[in-house]
Amino acid sequence: MPNPARAWREYPQRYRLEAEKCTKCGTIAFPPRLVCPQCGNRKFAKTKLAETGKLLTFTIIRVPPDPFEDQAPYAVGIAELEDGVKLTAQVVDCDFAALKVGLRVRLEFRKLSEEGEAGVIYYGYKFVPE
Amino acid sequence: MRDVAVIGIGMTKWGELWTKSLRTIFVESALLALDDAGVDKIDSMVVGCMSSGLFVGQEHLTSLLSDYLGKNPVPAARVESACASGGLALRQGFIEVASGMSDVVLVGGVEKMTDVTGCEATFALGTAADQEYEGFHGLTFPGLYAMMAVAHMHKYGTTREQLALVAVKNHDNGSKNPLAQYPFKITVDGVLQSVLVADPLRILDCSPITDGAAAVVLCSADMAKKMKKPVIRITGSGLATDTIALSSRKDMTWIESTHLAGQKALAMAGRKIGDIDLFEVHDCFTIAEIMVTEALGIVEKGRGGRAVEEGLTSLKGKFPVNPSGGLKAKGHPVGATGVAQAVEVVKQLRGEAAERQVKGAKRGLTQNMGGTGGSSVVHVFEAE
Numbered sequence: 423m424p425n426p427a428r429a430w431r432e433y434p435q436r437y438r439l440e441a442e443k444c445t446k447c448g449t450i451a452f453p454p455r456l457v458c459p460q461c462g463n464r465k466f467a468k469t470k471l472a473e474t475g476k477l478l479t480f481t482i483i484r485v486p487p488d489p490f491e492d493q494a495p496y497a498v499g500i501a502e503l504e505d506g507v508k509l510t511a512q513v514v515d516c517d518f519a520a521l522k523v524g525l526r527v528r529l530e531f532r533k534l535s536e537e538g539e540a541g542v543i544y545y546g547y548k549f550v551p552e
Numbered sequence: 553m554r555d556v557a558v559i560g561i562g563m564t565k566w567g568e569l570w571t572k573s574l575r576t577i578f579v580e581s582a583l584l585a586l587d588d589a590g591v592d593k594i595d596s597m598v599v600g601c602m603s604s605g606l607f608v609g610q611e612h613l614t615s616l617l618s619d620y621l622g623k624n625p626v627p628a629a630r631v632e633s634a635c636a637s638g639g640l641a642l643r644q645g646f647i648e649v650a651s652g653m654s655d656v657v658l659v660g661g662v663e664k665m666t667d668v669t670g671c672e673a674t675f676a677l678g679t680a681a682d683q684e685y686e687g688f689h690g691l692t693f694p695g696l697y698a699m700m701a702v703a704h705m706h707k708y709g710t711t712r713e714q715l716a717l718v719a720v721k722n723h724d725n726g727s728k729n730p731l732a733q734y735p736f737k738i739t740v741d742g743v744l745q746s747v748l749v750a751d752p753l754r755i756l757d758c759s760p761i762t763d764g765a766a767a768v769v770l771c772s773a774d775m776a777k778k779m780k781k782p783v784i785r786i787t788g789s790g791l792a793t794d795t796i797a798l799s800s801r802k803d804m805t806w807i808e809s810t811h812l813a814g815q816k817a818l819a820m821a822g823r824k825i826g827d828i829d830l831f832e833v834h835d836c837f838t839i840a841e842i843m844v845t846e847a848l849g850i851v852e853k854g855r856g857g858r859a860v861e862e863g864l865t866s867l868k869g870k871f872p873v874n875p876s877g878g879l880k881a882k883g884h885p886v887g888a889t890g891v892a893q894a895v896e897v898v899k900q901l902r903g904e905a906a907e908r909q910v911k912g913a914k915r916g917l918t919q920n921m922g923g924t925g926g927s928s929v930v931h932v933f934e935a936e
């Protein structure tokens with residue numbers, strides 16, 4: 423993924439948790455979409471994701487993809503936030519033994535990976551136990 | 553729509569085929585299928601392949617493969633739906649014959665996966681997930697299925713041993729399949745002691761990286777009746793999609809696309825799930841087979857783990873699942889898998905499956921899926 427534009431265009435979501443709320447049915451789309459997956463409406467109002475929620479499931483990645491090679495093993499989970507949005511992210515600052523379905527987490531801004539000496543450094547959100 | 557029959561099947565030994573290129577493994581299987589059918593002239597060709605671009609740096613398979621098969625200027629199409637590419641190719645071939653557009657269609661699937669490193673293969677397979685919102689966070693395919701397993705275990709009490717039993721069963725079946733990549737038995741202890749890939753999934757819960765191809769020849773059922781082969785008809789075809797990201801699903805323990813594709817295929821065939829004698833399903837990970845047996849309605853929601861334990865899905869059980877050894881033992885060259893499932897079902901319905909033959913099998917079903925269930929293809933096959 424050598425093109426910085428690809429990372430840059432996701433900044434509003436990844437850096438500021440910007441989401442969009444359907445003006446008709448209230449469904450929150452994250453990342454933003456052009457069509458509401460619930461009702462088909464095409465109008466949205468800007469909103470921001472809830473920053474806390476609880477884990478629905480998780481795993482510990484022992485065999486990582488390339489950009490995460492130096493981080494393994496690390497935990498990844500899907501959490502349902504207070505606003506109903508379900509989100510995938512790493513779970514950090516947490517003993518693996520403490521991971522469980524229902525664990526309360528909050529979103530924090532962290533570094534995710536980097537491309538190497540001259541490449542892009544990727545930032546975004548991670549889950550941290552509350 | 554016309555009735556459609558499978559008149560030829562072809563598959564060679566799968567594995568790490570270092571001496572053979574993508575074009576060679578494809579042509580070998582295609583020739584076997586054409587010879588089995590006893591036809592030389594085809595009206596069209598459809599190929600399923602997930603990612604020849606990332607695995608061998610080669611696109612434009614329509615030209616390459618028709619050329620090396622000696623069939624230019626035959627019309628050819630390549631289709632892609634991640635690991636369901638083969639099943640999708642079969643469906644497109646079925647539609648071509650059923651519509652009357654073509655009389656004889658060669659359907660093939662191929663993937664050459666071992667020319668790249670393990671890391672590169674992991675990346676290529678990862679493109680079946682949401683790159684920006686799953687892969688970006690360091691998720692892998694075993695990781696996604698591991699999260700489905702954790703959710704299933706939490707909700708239904710599915711056990712770690714039940715997962716292992718899926719792999720043991722499929723290796724038992726695969727030990728009777730000389731074309732399988734891993735034609736040997738494994739034990740529950742062996743699975744439980746194998747290295748962790750993504751908790752709770754271990755390496756022996758995962759299907760392997762495989763080079764392989766498979767092919768079938770389709771024609772109208774009327775034409776098939778004039779040939780000497782047993783007539784195996786495709787009586788139902790279903791295809792459905794779902795969200796690409798696992799997190800967007802309403803229920804992570806349920807594969808809705810498989811459920812819907814299964815319902816559509818069975819309705820088209822005018823059959824119920826209980827009418828089917830054997831199943832070839834997409835066990836890319838042990839948890840996947842458990843969830844697929846539930847989504848197809850072979851067992852109730854949440855009972856998939858118990859069904860394996862009780863032997864319901866074993867070769868001699870009431871609903872044999874993956875007599876070929878499944879993706880687990882037979883191998884999983886992603887684009888070829890869906891076509892190889894059809895090859896196995898036709899073998900079974902012809903009574904040609906030797907040691908792993910399901911006795912008296914008249915009807916079979918294949919289920920092939922992409923990603924974590926973002927797409928699913930189901931077909932029903934019936935012997936005359």
Ligand SMILES: [Zn+2]
Nearest residue numbers: 444447458461
């Ligand atoms: Zn809406």
